[in-house]
Amino acid sequence: MAGTEIFGREEIAAAADVIERKMIHRYGSHHLRGGVYRAEEFEDAAKAITGSKYALAVSSGTAALITALKGIGVKPGDEVITSPFTFIATVEAIVACDAVPILGELDETLSLDAASAEKLVTPRTKAIMPVHMFGVAADMDKFVALGKKYSIPIIEDACEVVGGTYKGRALGGIGDCGAWSFDPNKTLTVGEAGMVFTDDHDTWFRMDCYHDHGHVHSKEHDRGAEGKFGFGVNYRISELQGALGVVALKKMPEALASLRATKKKIIDAGVAAGLTPRPMHDAEGDTATHVIFMLPTAEAARKFQAASGCAVIADNTWHYAKHWKALQEMGEKEYFGNRTPSYMPETMAQAESLLSRAVMFGLNIHMSDEETEKMIKAVEAGAKAAL
Ligand SMILES: Cc1ncc(COP(=O)(O)O)c(C=O)c1O
Structure with missing residues (x-):
């Protein structure tokens, strides 16, 4: 954590x-x-x-x-x-x-x-x-x-x-x-x-x-x-x-370096297994506590998930507006002299097409070789099942 x-x-x-x-x-x-x-x-x-x-x-x-x-x-x-x-x-x-x-x-x-x-x-x-x-x-x-x-x-x-x-x-x-x-x-x-x-x-x-x-x-x-x-x-x-x-x-550089070293091992293993990592505008500046791969289809992502135990981002209720009832309820209403747009899931089809193909593993700042190896095995199992 x-x-x-x-x-x-x-x-x-x-x-x-x-x-x-x-x-x-x-x-x-x-x-x-x-x-x-x-x-x-x-x-x-x-x-x-x-x-x-x-x-x-x-x-x-x-x-x-x-x-x-x-x-x-x-x-x-x-x-x-x-x-x-x-x-x-x-x-x-x-x-x-x-x-x-x-x-x-x-x-x-x-x-x-x-x-x-x-x-x-x-x-x-x-x-x-x-x-x-x-x-x-x-x-x-x-x-x-x-x-x-x-x-x-x-x-x-x-x-x-x-x-x-x-x-x-x-x-x-x-x-x-x-x-x-x-x-x-x-x-x-x-x-x-x-x-x-x-x-x-x-x-x-x-x-x-x-x-x-x-x-x-x-x-x-x-x-x-x-x-x-x-x-x-x-x-x-x-x-x-x-x-x-x-x-x-003060601890930031060391913490980020540790995360990046682990991520590199997992991403490299995923690429070797034929997976496409999440593209980035500047990979050098990445601070993620996750590794994300983009699968060709939503079906492939589900197969990957079943074999690896990872998460599919489209299911993430914390981070994807499609799941926020409170937001949906404020849609299409008069609002301080303006009108809100619809926030229903169908307005997010483009996000859905990406997030339903995105599979994700969460990382700790420091991971042992065994923990990293276990994650790599899961990535490889997912790739084998999905590609
Ligand atoms: C993208 C993003 N914005 C805003 C916040 C809010 O930060 P805090 O939890 O410190 O209020 C978070 C926290 O998770 C976040 O991830």
């Missing part, structure tokens, strides 16, 4: 330090801190990875997406284009802003297809949210070009790709905003937290205030004495999460 798998003495020391100093909250109490701000250090470490001008740590990846949407000024009834293959949080973030989720099609890498997103642009489109799904980059050059062409902000849902890259650039730092998650299922976890990135000062300022009840943060004033800017919520992280985050980002 990802996340806590790599916890060790470093996390214990980092957490103990916060507790011993009794400085568990990130804002205020400046005279008692001795200049130590762990949440800020976490943000600085994240910024150093993406090269973004601003990073804001928040309480979850979902909070990061909502904060980004609020930061760019999404209003009720606005449309936000995203992918039908994502964790439900992407769509929930749009709905939390009373905006309308508009679902595009997938490209062959299983990320949002930029050409399909362009066809969905209307005067009400206020953001496009490509999702770097299952550890793999969406085609960011195309999204950046699309954003420029229509003057629409691109918000990267990079919750699953902390440390991932696209053509040498860190994911989360390419679009107008980007969001990372550190929830317990991620390779790097702090329990719960997210990070939101931007290069734009005004967007950062709105996000910074929004995530903390509209407080205008300042080290000159203590809590309560600072200025106020608009309404907000409480998406703050604690110093405990900040301290764990600093450790997590």
